[in-house]
Amino acid sequence: MSFFLDANGVYIKIVIAAMIAFLWSEFIGIFPIYMDYEKNKENVLKHIVPIWEITGTMIVFFVVELELIYSTLVPIASYLFIPIVGIFALLLILRNVFIIYAEFIWKKVDSKPLYMFYSAATVIMVIGFLTAVAALLTGLGIHLNLTTLSKSYINYLPLLGTDVYWIFLIGALFIAFGMSQVFYRTVKNTSFMPLITIAVGLIMDAYAYMSIASLDKASAGAYIILPFILTLAIPLLYMYKPTTHLASYKPFWFIMITIAVFSLELPVTKIAGGAFPINAFASVNSMQAANFYLSIIGGIIYILLMVMYAYVYNSGWLSFKPEEGHKKGNTSKEDAKITKN
Amino acid sequence: MAISYPVWDSAMFAYTITAHIMLVAITLAMALLITISEYIALKHKNRYYEALAHKLSIALVINFSVGTASGVFMAVELFLFWPVFMRVVGAVAMMSFFAEVFAFLIESITLMVYVYFWNNFKNRWNHWFVSWGVLIGTGASAWLITNVNAWMNTPTGSFNIPYFLKTGNIIDVNPLKVFYEPSTGSQLFHMFMAMYFAGAMILLAYFAYKYLKSNNEDEKIIDRAAMSILSVVGIVDIILIGISGSIELSTLLALEPLKYASLEMNLTPVSYGAPEHIFGVLINGKMAYYINLPLAQSLLAYPLTLGHGYIPGLSSYPSSVWAPSIVHVALDLMVGLGVLMGLFWLIFLILKALKRNVYDMKWILYSFMALGFMGMFTMEDGWYTAEVGRVPFIILSPTGGPLTVAGKTYYGVMTIAQAASYSPAVWYIGIVVILFYAILLPLTFYFNAKVLKLSKIEDDLRDAENDLGITGGNANATAKKAGMR
Numbered sequence: 001m002s003f004f005l006d007a008n009g010v011y012i013k014i015v016i017a018a019m020i021a022f023l024w025s026e027f028i029g030i031f032p033i034y035m036d037y038e039k040n041k042e043n044v045l046k047h048i049v050p051i052w053e054i055t056g057t058m059i060v061f062f063v064v065e066l067e068l069i070y071s072t073l074v075p076i077a078s079y080l081f082i083p084i085v086g087i088f089a090l091l092l093i094l095r096n097v098f099i100i101y102a103e104f105i106w107k108k109v110d111s112k113p114l115y116m117f118y119s120a121a122t123v124i125m126v127i128g129f130l131t132a133v134a135a136l137l138t139g140l141g142i143h144l145n146l147t148t149l150s151k152s153y154i155n156y157l158p159l160l161g162t163d164v165y166w167i168f169l170i171g172a173l174f175i176a177f178g179m180s181q182v183f184y185r186t187v188k189n190t191s192f193m194p195l196i197t198i199a200v201g202l203i204m205d206a207y208a209y210m211s212i213a214s215l216d217k218a219s220a221g222a223y224i225i226l227p228f229i230l231t232l233a234i235p236l237l238y239m240y241k242p243t244t245h246l247a248s249y250k251p252f253w254f255i256m257i258t259i260a261v262f263s264l265e266l267p268v269t270k271i272a273g274g275a276f277p278i279n280a281f282a283s284v285n286s287m288q289a290a291n292f293y294l295s296i297i298g299g300i301i302y303i304l305l306m307v308m309y310a311y312v313y314n315s316g317w318l319s320f321k322p323e324e325g326h327k328k329g330n331t332s333k334e335d336a337k338i339t340k341n
Numbered sequence: 342m343a344i345s346y347p348v349w350d351s352a353m354f355a356y357t358i359t360a361h362i363m364l365v366a367i368t369l370a371m372a373l374l375i376t377i378s379e380y381i382a383l384k385h386k387n388r389y390y391e392a393l394a395h396k397l398s399i400a401l402v403i404n405f406s407v408g409t410a411s412g413v414f415m416a417v418e419l420f421l422f423w424p425v426f427m428r429v430v431g432a433v434a435m436m437s438f439f440a441e442v443f444a445f446l447i448e449s450i451t452l453m454v455y456v457y458f459w460n461n462f463k464n465r466w467n468h469w470f471v472s473w474g475v476l477i478g479t480g481a482s483a484w485l486i487t488n489v490n491a492w493m494n495t496p497t498g499s500f501n502i503p504y505f506l507k508t509g510n511i512i513d514v515n516p517l518k519v520f521y522e523p524s525t526g527s528q529l530f531h532m533f534m535a536m537y538f539a540g541a542m543i544l545l546a547y548f549a550y551k552y553l554k555s556n557n558e559d560e561k562i563i564d565r566a567a568m569s570i571l572s573v574v575g576i577v578d579i580i581l582i583g584i585s586g587s588i589e590l591s592t593l594l595a596l597e598p599l600k601y602a603s604l605e606m607n608l609t610p611v612s613y614g615a616p617e618h619i620f621g622v623l624i625n626g627k628m629a630y631y632i633n634l635p636l637a638q639s640l641l642a643y644p645l646t647l648g649h650g651y652i653p654g655l656s657s658y659p660s661s662v663w664a665p666s667i668v669h670v671a672l673d674l675m676v677g678l679g680v681l682m683g684l685f686w687l688i689f690l691i692l693k694a695l696k697r698n699v700y701d702m703k704w705i706l707y708s709f710m711a712l713g714f715m716g717m718f719t720m721e722d723g724w725y726t727a728e729v730g731r732v733p734f735i736i737l738s739p740t741g742g743p744l745t746v747a748g749k750t751y752y753g754v755m756t757i758a759q760a761a762s763y764s765p766a767v768w769y770i771g772i773v774v775i776l777f778y779a780i781l782l783p784l785t786f787y788f789n790a791k792v793l794k795l796s797k798i799e800d801d802l803r804d805a806e807n808d809l810g811i812t813g814g815n816a817n818a819t820a821k822k823a824g825m826r
Contacts, residue, residue: 049457050453050457050458051453053405053406053409053449053452053453054446054449054450054453056409056410056449057442057445057446057449059413060412060413060416060442060445061442061446063413063416063417063420064416064435064438064439064441064442065439065442067420067427067430067431067435067438068431068435068436068438068439070431071427071428071431071432071435072428072431072432074420074424074427074428074431075424075425075427075428077420078420078421078427078762078764079424079762079764082421082762082764082766082767082770083766083770085417085420085421086417086421086766086770086773088417089413089414089417089418090414090773092410092413092414093407093410093411093413093414093777095410096407096409096410097407097410097781097784097785099406100402100403100406100407101403149424149763150762150764150765283431283432283435283514284432284511284512284514286514286515286516287432287433287435287436287514287516289516290436290516290517291435291436291439291516294436294439294440294443297443298439298440298443298446301446301447302446305446305447305450305451306450308450308454309450309453309454312454312458312462313458313461
């Protein structure tokens with residue numbers, strides 16, 4: 001269609017990728033929290049506590065962008081996804097409430113159950129999100145009644161009955177587990193565990209992606225290569241001593257994951273098993289143009305804010321030298337431990 | 342089913358927004374109080390104001406986190422409960438919502454930096470500067486959301502409405518019109534004043550309560566510092582509320598005559614001599630239980646022409662498009678309470694002019710507590726007045742009057758019944774929503790209050806001294822300098 005629609009299509013994919021990176025970084029925190037809360041809480045919460053609010057903002061960002069760019073999709077999506085989106089929203093509120101109560105309120109009470117609940121809510125949200133995405137892309141179980149939209153619904157059983165869905169989900173869990181070890185530095189850098197789990201997860205998810213994304217195998221394969229390399233690079237860099245800190249350096253990790261997810265999204269232009277091109281639901285061109293220009297302004301604001309955030313986070317230090325930065329800035333016990341290893 | 346889908350959807354959304362705007366009002370006022378407190382703290386090296394800013398910032402995070410999540414829920418609720426309406430908003434008025442996301446980003450990122458990295462600033466003024474991000478972000482979020490409401494009231498020129506009414510398709514979209522609809526300015530002005538006032542009065546009530554209960558002198562000084570700032574906010578704001586309310590009613594008179602007639606419960610249009618009806622209801626098309634003030638409405642609406650001017654009446658419209666007559670009571674209640682609160686602040690000012698120590702007068706402190714309830718109630722009541730006054734429409738007519746398209750007369754672009762969701766899932770989600778906010782809101786307010794007195798006051802003041810780089814002796818001296826008595 002128009003340049004603006006195409007550009008906005010790319011933009012919303014970047015927003016989705018960034019949202020997933022934020023949500024993912026919180027999601028992978030569940031492994032250290034559940035495995036050894038006392039040992040890992042400081043390291044995990046150091047990351048989660050300042051950013052969980054930004055994750056919520058990214059979710060709003062995505063919802064608004066979706067409604068703006070593909071406005072005619074709204075009534076259909078509303079009726080189809082009403083139960084899952086309702087649960088998602090409630091969990092989001094509960095999760096926010098529990099993390100904030102855990103942090104500030106009950107200092108004398110053990111905050112562990114609150115963080116556990118926060119983690120559990122985040123897990124369900126992520127699984128729900130992945131399930132909804134899988135349903136939307138494959139079209140499995142979607143019963144669409146365009147004459148009477150209120151009769152439309154999704155039966156999730158056909159989706160849950162396919163092996164691809166479970167491969168996709170288990171693969172994602174494998175990747176998450178490996179990533180958590182790197183991101184939160186819960187294993188020594190000599191360990192092969194992150195590399196193995198991430199590699200297994202990648203193989204499973206690559207297979208699932210080929211089936212879910214409604215693409216021919218050659219195209220899907222081409223788009224998988226970059227995310228494959230980027231995702232594998234993270235545990236590999238972690239194992240190589242001079243780049244160990246770089247691999248778990250948060251901004252670096254976010255950029256890598258955002259690019260990887262974005263690459264997977266890029267070729268997806270159709271939904272419901274390829275039945276509908278997404279652009280068929282687009283808003284009018286003037287709205288697309290306005291969205292495009294405001295996105296540029298907003299994007300600049302966002303980047304400046306994140307630069308400020310990184311600057312203050314590192315106590316006034318901004319150059320791309322993670323190890324030196326940690327020595328100069330907020331040095332944690334975990335950093336020292338990993339460096340020794 | 343006794344309750345229809347549109348009524349259920351409306352009730353659920355009204356319930357959600359009632360809860361949500363309470364949080365928003367408090368958040369707005371907190372952000373303002375923090376910025377002012379920290380400014381005074383830095384300017385006068387005052388540890389009490391610094392401690393106040395720090396404590397409030399933590400309470401603000403709690404409020405903000407619940408408010409944000411509730412805001413997300415509202416965005417989702419709009420999407421789920423009002424699918425047809427959101428299709429039009431998405432195609433026509435979404436730019437304001439989209440811009441709001443960036444305001445929201447400014448708010449959330451600066452708040453995180455402000456609170457969590459409090460000690461990472463070598464130059465404390467830079468830290469204060471970050472508080473402006475929170476203040477601007479919260480304000481801009483409220484502004485950009487209200488834009489959409491103003492568009493719903495006067496959707497002029499944002500798309501081809503006759504074509505939409507005829508075909509259901511949207512063409513000729515001006516995506517930026519949502520930012521400057523004819524009712525935008527007056528609505529924003531009144532909304533902002535009312536929100537800041539309601540939030541400030543709730544905080545004032547809390548500090549007055551704490552002041553009455555506390556035996557710790559340091560804590561009392563902090564409470565008094567907060568009350569001093571909030572009193573100034575209250576006095577300035579109540580004046581602006583009066584001005585903005587008058588402008589808002591004049592705007593309604595000119596742009597939304599149907600809503601105006603419902604709010605004032607004018608049965609017939611007149612060009613002179615419209616009385617003001619105080620309270621009253623419509624029974625079988627006739628007014629009952631009201632006090633009549635002859636000429637008052639005309640004089641208030643057209644003071645320059647001594648009451649000569651057109652006052653719209655409901656008889657010009659079919660009764661099917663009249664708003665429920667309860668909106669008139671809601672309007673009178675809002676105005677009455679506003680006047681009452683204005684009178685209180687007038688007495689307060691007189692007492693201050695007489696050099697009376699107002700914060701040691703118990704009745705003043707009890708009145709502050711009553712103001713907290715009244716301010717919030719009046720804001721909510723005003724919101725109902727504005728929203729129920731639009732019933733049965735969700736998007737009003739751009740002309741303010743009837744619009745004839747293909748031989749058919751329309752009084753609004755979209756009715757609530759057309760906009761609502763008819764999915765059976767809304768019943769279950771609605772019940773969860775009711776329970777959810779009924780538990781969440783009291784808990785949030787309770788914890789907000791709790792977190793403000795969680796730490797030891799001595800520790801807070803010591804931290805404040807460290808932040809400001811001052812000693813205890815200097816701190817006491819500067820406290821007096823900054824107006825702490």
